[in-house]
Amino acid sequence: MTDLIHAIPYDLLRGLHLLAVIAWMAGLLMLPRLFAYHAEAARGGELELKMTEGARRVMAVILNPAMIATWVLGLAMLWARGWETAMQPWMVAKLVLVLALSGYHGMLAGARRRFAAGERPGSSRRWRMLNEVPFLIAIAVVLLVTLEPTF
Numbered sequence: 643m644t645d646l647i648h649a650i651p652y653d654l655l656r657g658l659h660l661l662a663v664i665a666w667m668a669g670l671l672m673l674p675r676l677f678a679y680h681a682e683a684a685r686g687g688e689l690e691l692k693m694t695e696g697a698r699r700v701m702a703v704i705l706n707p708a709m710i711a712t713w714v715l716g717l718a719m720l721w722a723r724g725w726e727t728a729m730q731p732w733m734v735a736k737l738v739l740v741l742a743l744s745g746y747h748g749m750l751a752g753a754r755r756r757f758a759a760g761e762r763p764g765s766s767r768r769w770r771m772l773n774e775v776p777f778l779i780a781i782a783v784v785l786l787v788t789l790e791p792t793f
């Protein structure tokens with residue numbers, strides 16, 4: 643396992659990690675917007691149908707694969723760099739925030755299933771407001787990695 647990870651250039655892992663992060667964030671920002679439109683749509687209408695199918699696709703094609711790729715590539719880099727990096731306070735803080743982001747992802751997955759089952763979990767206004775959360779977490783995560791602050 644270690645040999646396999648060391649055979650892949652570290653900077654390639656880093657680039658792929660960033661691409662996966664971009665896709666994950668795009669999905670996390672897109673889905674609540676679809677929920678907001680769904681929450682306002684007439685029941686049984688065309689818009690409701692479109693938002694249900696759109697949300698299913700965003701989850702299956704963007705969000706789930708991107709989250710898995712972000713985790714796998716990030717953990718591969720951690721493995722390559724060793725425990726010392728994993729134990730740095732900025733990295734621990736980053737991982738806590740990324741766990742929160744993964745929890746947010748899980749909450750969206752649950753809401754998507756409820757919308758698909760005909761429920762209306764949360765108002766349009768709530769989904770629009772929640773939309774700010776992943777971006778605020780992402781700002782903190784990116785600055786933790788680039789500034790590597792000591793606490």
Ligand code: HEM
Binds near residue numbers: 743
């Ligand atoms: C899912 C779990 C994640 C793990 C285990 C992880 C781990 C890592 C590791 C080990 C590095 C290399 C650090 C270095 O070489 O200096 C890295 C780079 C980076 N990560 Fe993550 N990461 C994860 C998720 C995320 C997320 C969600 C974001 C953004 C929202 C993110 C943003 C970045 C950025 C911007 C870099 C590049 C930093 C640089 O090149 O200086 N990561 N990550």
